[in-house]
Amino acid sequence: MLSETRLWADVYDALWNRLGDGPVPLTSASITRAFDGAGSISFEAPASDERVIALLKNERRVKLLYHDPHTDVVRTIGSGIIRKRGRKYSASGFQKTFSGPDVLDELKRWNTLLGRIFTNTAVSDVASQLAVLAGWQAETESLLDGNLITARFDGASILKALQTMTEQIGAHIREKVDVPSDRDHVIEVGRFGTDSGLWIMNPEQVTPRAYTNTDIAFIDSLTIIHESEAMFNWIIPIGSGEGESALTLEQATRLTGYDRLTTTVGTKTLYYKKNDASIAEYGIIQKVVTFKNIAPVGNSDTNIEYAANALDEAADAALDRNGTPQTVYKLSIQKGSRLIRCGDVVHLRFRGAVRGLDGLELDDETVEGDFYVLKVTENVSASGVSLTLEISDVDKLPDSEAAYVLSAIEDIQLANTKPALINFRQSFTDEKPVQQWNGQPTYIRYADFPIKLDNTVTDVSLVRVRFVSKPLYSYTIGQYSATGPSVLNQFNVAIGANYPQDISLYIDNVDRSAEFGGPWNAAPANAAVDQTIDITDYIRDAAGGLRQNHTLEFRVSEQTRDVRVPGYGGASAINAIYGNQGIIRCEIIVQGTSQSIAVT
Numbered sequence: 001m002l003s004e005t006r007l008w009a010d011v012y013d014a015l016w017n018r019l020g021d022g023p024v025p026l027t028s029a030s031i032t033r034a035f036d037g038a039g040s041i042s043f044e045a046p047a048s049d050e051r052v053i054a055l056l057k058n059e060r061r062v063k064l065l066y067h068d069p070h071t072d073v074v075r076t077i078g079s080g081i082i083r084k085r086g087r088k089y090s091a092s093g094f095q096k097t098f099s100g101p102d103v104l105d106e107l108k109r110w111n112t113l114l115g116r117i118f119t120n121t122a123v124s125d126v127a128s129q130l131a132v133l134a135g136w137q138a139e140t141e142s143l144l145d146g147n148l149i150t151a152r153f154d155g156a157s158i159l160k161a162l163q164t165m166t167e168q169i170g171a172h173i174r175e176k177v178d179v180p181s182d183r184d185h186v187i188e189v190g191r192f193g194t195d196s197g198l199w200i201m202n203p204e205q206v207t208p209r210a211y212t213n214t215d216i217a218f219i220d221s222l223t224i225i226h227e228s229e230a231m232f233n234w235i236i237p238i239g240s241g242e243g244e245s246a247l248t249l250e251q252a253t254r255l256t257g258y259d260r261l262t263t264t265v266g267t268k269t270l271y272y273k274k275n276d277a278s279i280a281e282y283g284i285i286q287k288v289v290t291f292k293n294i295a296p297v298g299n300s301d302t303n304i305e306y307a308a309n310a311l312d313e314a315a316d317a318a319l320d321r322n323g324t325p326q327t328v329y330k331l332s333i334q335k336g337s338r339l340i341r342c343g344d345v346v347h348l349r350f351r352g353a354v355r356g357l358d359g360l361e362l363d364d365e366t367v368e369g370d371f372y373v374l375k376v377t378e379n380v381s382a383s384g385v386s387l388t389l390e391i392s393d394v395d396k397l398p399d400s401e402a403a404y405v406l407s408a409i410e411d412i413q414l415a416n417t418k419p420a421l422i423n424f425r426q427s428f429t430d431e432k433p434v435q436q437w438n439g440q441p442t443y444i445r446y447a448d449f450p451i452k453l454d455n456t457v458t459d460v461s462l463v464r465v466r467f468v469s470k471p472l473y474s475y476t477i478g479q480y481s482a483t484g485p486s487v488l489n490q491f492n493v494a495i496g497a498n499y500p501q502d503i504s505l506y507i508d509n510v511d512r513s514a515e516f517g518g519p520w521n522a523a524p525a526n527a528a529v530d531q532t533i534d535i536t537d538y539i540r541d542a543a544g545g546l547r548q549n550h551t552l553e554f555r556v557s558e559q560t561r562d563v564r565v566p567g568y569g570g571a572s573a574i575n576a577i578y579g580n581q582g583i584i585r586c587e588i589i590v591q592g593t594s595q596s597i598a599v600t
Contacts, residue, residue: 007380009043012061016183019060024051025454026297027095028381029064031078031102032523035342035374035397036172038108042099047087052096058082061103063182066380069400071214075339076177079103079376103185104175107159110134111305116161117297120306123147124569126165127189134158147313150296162187164293168310168332170317171283172395174342192343193372193395200333200389209385215386220332224367228325232287233278237315239307240295241421244461245593247295249259249273252308271314278323289318295421299595301545308358308572326394329371333387344373346391369393381504421458431585433472433547434500436556446506449583451539451550458545460592462568463536467554469503470522470583471496499528500582502557507538510551523559552588556580 008023029043031194043064045052056062063079083100110133126149127138138156147169152160162173166189176186203218239247249260249271259274274284296307303439325485329348341344350367371391379386432447451463473495503520512520512535520529540546559580 007064007066009045009181010057010063010065011055011061013181014059014061014183018182020051020055020126022528023065024055025049026064027124028379029066029077030377030379031064031077031080033102033174033342033378035174036166037157038104039078039102040099041078041102042097044095044097045251046569047094048274049480053492056082056085056096056098058085062098066385067383070437077177077380081105094266100265102175102452104159104187105186107131107136107162107187108157110158111160112153112156114154114466118151119297120148121304123149123165123189125168127162127187130158130161130165131187133583135185137184137186139176139186141171141188143194145187146168146283146547147171148306148309150303150310151293152295152298158417162189168291168294168314168317168538170313170320172343176340177339186522190343191395194336194343195370196340196346196373198338199347199349202351204333217333219350220334220386223306223330225328225330226325227328227365228282231278231282231322232285232289233275233282233319234272234286234322235274235315235318236288237311237318237598238288238290239311240594243423245421245423245458247304247311249312250459250573251304252312253303254312255304255308257312258319260312267306271600272574273312275319275323278319288327289315296458296595298400299318299455299547301547307333308334314423321394324394326347326392326396328374328390328392329367331387331389331391333389339377340373340376340387340389342376343395344375345370346389346507347371349389365407388529421595422458423591424594425589425591427587427589431470431583431584433581434554434556434584435505435581436558437580438558447586449552449586449588451552451588451590453539453550453590455516455547456594457547458593458595460536460540460590462534462589462591463539464532464534464589465527465552466532467505468585469499470585471499472581492505496582497526498582500584501525501559501580502585503529504555504557505533506551506553506555507535508542508544509526509553510538512538519557523557552586554581554584554586 004294007026007029009026010023010423011019013019024045026047029041031041032039034040041062043062047053061079062082064077065074066077067074080102081100082098084098086099088095111131112130118129123144124138126139127140132137133502149165149169151161151165153164156164166173171189171191174188174192177190179186197215198217199215199286200217200219237249241247250269252271258275261274263270263272273519278285285344291311294307296303296310302477331348348367348369348371371393372395373389374392374397375390377388379388393409432449433445434447435443435445437443444542453460499521501521501523504511504518505516506512516533518529519529520531535552539550542548542550551569557580
């Protein structure tokens with residue numbers, strides 16, 4: 001059994017107030033530190049110790065400390081929250097067992113609440129604002145100073161929000177160790193990769209002096225996994241929304257990273273990125289990658305641009321991390337006397353040899369290089385300290401079915417709290433008179449039809465217009481009687497014979513007729529016009545932006561014609577002069593995307 005000076009726990013309440021008058025001695029402990037998330041702790045203590053019975057309760061916070069006799073250094077090997085207690089019997093007597101998540105789990109229990117929005121905000125500011133909600137602090141590497149975050153969080157845990165933010169920019173999070181005060185808890189944000197100074201190697205390859213060198217650890221066992229199933233190097237990144245409503249790279253303006261390229265399927269333009277170095281080595285591996293947490297935080301052009309840039313950056317990070325096969329080394333090592341953190345770099349030197357059928361030695365696997373630490377499990381017992389590491393040549397955890405399921409469950413739980421991009425379709429039909437006659441007096445009337453797009457609209461994918469021309473008509477005619485001065489009222493629909501000529505279309509006061517084949521029914525022609533045109537680009541790219549009251553105006557040129565009207569007192573009909581007149585019937589269909597957010 002370890003002495004009380006070798007392994008112990010300091011105990012705290014939920015507010016990190018120290019409990020008890022001294023440390024609680026432990027017989028063993030195991031701590032797992034995980035990359036980009038909460039790890040776990042477990043430990044055992046003598047069941048007969050009064051301090052164990054009095055202090056170690058569920059939801060108590062503990063810090064596990066170890067005095068290393070080789071270095072004469074006391075270090076914190078882990079902090080966590082007791083969530084499960086048990087009792088067991090072994091040769092050493094009755095023991096109390098305790099386990100739970102590490103202290104990062106506190107960030108799961110605090111929430112962003114609803115509508116927490118960051119717009120083009122520095123990573124350090126976002127991390128600090130999120131961490132302080134849980135009473136934590138955040139420290140961000142200066143290398144991330146140029147990264148900006150655009151995100152909206154609704155009902156997400158603080159830990160989930162931090163994970164989402166860092167994943168999008170190719171960074172990581174972890175708890176900072178050795179902070180000055182028990183009450184201070186710090187989340188670190190960065191790309192990490194600090195050299196730990198630890199060399200791991202085959203014990204038969206080193207001299208006896210190496211056994212006293214704390215910078216060297218020896219391999220007990222090694223498992224090597226080469227994985228390429230999750231690779232891709234050509235992606236179409238998709239943000240929030242479904243189908244036509246989904247966010248794409250179309251509005252992105254970011255200048256760094258892989259080039260934005262386009263391809264077409266039918267008439268649809270698709271935006272993609274590719275890793276040419278990976279393609280040259282492994283061939284094209286295509287994938288549509290969704291980033292459902294990336295969505296415009298508002299419906300303005302600026303907010304859409306920010307979201308598209310965030311999607312662009314996330315696509316770059318995904319191409320970097322998934323463009324090569326991943327090799328993971330699972331190691332059990334001896335002489336692990338130093339603190340190893342996830343995200344640190346260790347040096348591995350290994351030569352694995354097997355004998356062939358002819359008895360000759362074959363060099364099966366030789367490894368020498370620097371590797372990221374993905375996972376650390378540290379075990380402390382009466383026999384000393386042992387370490388189990390997972391290290392990799394890529395700074396990402398291998399795909400795990402369990403992790404995927406947990407992430408999917410949380411995403412489902414949050415689905416109804418976060419505004420989503422949705423499709424909408426609106427259509428309307430109206431008809432109005434049009435006229436141009438520079439007689440005495442001048443009669444001018446434009447047939448105008450509004451398209452009103454306010455700040456509830458995120459984007460439009462289609463604006464289709466069908467317009468039909470008709471002659472003028474009247475519902476009643478008043479005519480003088482042939483036998484006297486009385487008026488004979490005739491109720492009738494009288495339709496003229498002349499259609500409006502030289503019809504022009506103005507979109508937001510700009511003549512676009514020629515671009516669609518107009519003007520239509522040019523004089524002296526006299527025929528109905530029935531045209532369907534797509535004006536999407538002119539609405540999306542209009543001066544003043546998409547969200548405004550757009551106008552469609554149909555105009556006609558000056559023309560004069562003779563028309564026969566009834567004579568006075570039943571006399572023969574006479575000719576009169578009238579201008580270029582008629583009716584325009586307009587049908588407008590608008591399809592697009594919208595978010596259910598407050599209009600600002």
